[in-house]
Amino acid sequence: xxxxxxxxxxxxxxxxxxxxxxxxxxxxxxxxxxxxxxxxxxxxxxxxxxxxxxxxxxxxxxxxxxxxxxxxxxxxxxxxxxxxxxxxxxxxxxxxxxxxxxxxxxxxxxxxx
Ligand SMILES: [Zn+2]
Numbered sequence: 001x002x003x004x005x006x007x008x009x010x011x012x013x014x015x016x017x018x019x020x021x022x023x024x025x026x027x028x029x030x031x032x033x034x035x036x037x038x039x040x041x042x043x044x045x046x047x048x049x050x051x052x053x054x055x056x057x058x059x060x061x062x063x064x065x066x067x068x069x070x071x072x073x074x075x076x077x078x079x080x081x082x083x084x085x086x087x088x089x090x091x092x093x094x095x096x097x098x099x100x101x102x103x104x105x106x107x108x109x110x111x112x113x
Contacts, residue, residue: 036099039106040088046108050092060086060096085112 040057044050064084071080087099087106098109 032099032101035104036087036106039099039104040097043106045090045093045095047095048090048093050090052088052090052097052106055091056088056097059089059091060084063089085109 037054037057040052041054043052045052061084063086067085085098086096086109088097089095090097094111096109096111097106099105100107
């Protein structure tokens, strides 16, 4: 009897919380992206002084997209969900930045090899 109750309770718990959790995750993700966009559009590069702007965030997104496509072409049967490694890449000097959720700002980060 107990074997039946526990999975049923977990399923019921998941079904009841899904309408709350799914929008909460979506909203949290959108808020983080909004903070990154705000930071990037109001910051200058710490390496060269060039204004980062939306172009640097777009460049980071394109690099991530290319990285995912390259990974999928190498390992087509593997399914991995990994996060975006950079929030911005300076369009002038290629300095990479990542979002620090504790400080709520972007910080320089070494480029991937
Ligand atoms: Zn720069």
